[in-house]
Amino acid sequence: MNSDSFWRIIDAAGTDRAPFAEALVDHLADLAPEEILEYQDHFLNIHDALYRWDVWAAAYLIGDGCSDDGFEDFRAGVIALGKDWTDKVSANPDNLADHPVVIAAAAEYDQDAIADETVLYAAMTAYERGTGEGTFTEAWQQFQATAPDSEPMTATDEDLDFPDMGEPFDFSDHEQMHQRLPRLAALYLHRDS
Numbered sequence: 001m002n003s004d005s006f007w008r009i010i011d012a013a014g015t016d017r018a019p020f021a022e023a024l025v026d027h028l029a030d031l032a033p034e035e036i037l038e039y040q041d042h043f044l045n046i047h048d049a050l051y052r053w054d055v056w057a058a059a060y061l062i063g064d065g066c067s068d069d070g071f072e073d074f075r076a077g078v079i080a081l082g083k084d085w086t087d088k089v090s091a092n093p094d095n096l097a098d099h100p101v102v103i104a105a106a107a108e109y110d111q112d113a114i115a116d117e118t119v120l121y122a123a124m125t126a127y128e129r130g131t132g133e134g135t136f137t138e139a140w141q142q143f144q145a146t147a148p149d150s151e152p153m154t155a156t157d158e159d160l161d162f163p164d165m166g167e168p169f170d171f172s173d174h175e176q177m178h179q180r181l182p183r184l185a186a187l188y189l190h191r192d193s
Contacts, residue, residue, distance in 0.1 A: 003042065020116065021080075024119065025125045028127075029129045030130075040123035043123065050086075050089065052093075053165050053169060054166055054181070057171050059115070061188040072117075072120060094180075097184045106187040177189060
């Protein structure tokens with residue numbers, strides 16, 4: 001599966017009437033098991049590339065705080081927005097200030113905008129539905145072991161090799177948030193005034 005195929009699946013799920021994760025599972029379940037594993041590989045590469053302090057700061061502002069788990073859900077939700085928005089967020093997370101869902105969420109004090117935990121499990125659900133077996137974890141481990149330029153995930157978080165997260169900063173420091181994410185800070189930090 002190439003990048004274009006990956007994004008076509010995301011876009012197709014985004015245009016369905018069903019909730020995004022349900023539609024995504026439906027689209028993935030129609031694929032061959034190997035293609036579902038390839039989808040998961042693309043998904044995790046993009047998900048990991050979004051593991052940065054500035055993206056986490058955006059999640060923190062939008063969610064009025066953001067735990068490790070919440071940040072996983074947020075990055076999955078960004079991918080669910082499609083290629084254009086994922087590219088915009090990757091280039092500068094402050095671009096989320098232009099997204100209609102984020103604008104509405106700021107006005108309505110909706111802390112759950114963007115984040116979507118169910119997207120994280122779409123490939124597993126689709127694989128198990130498509131194969132009729134509960135063997136996704138085993139298939140994924142085998143895929144990782146045999147994929148070119150791939151290393152199997154290790155058992156502990158300390159062993160995970162994430163990309164450079166950039167410069168850390170204090171999310172509770174409003175001055176820094178206004179400097180680094182001025183448009184999102186303008187939408188969200190006025191709540192404290």
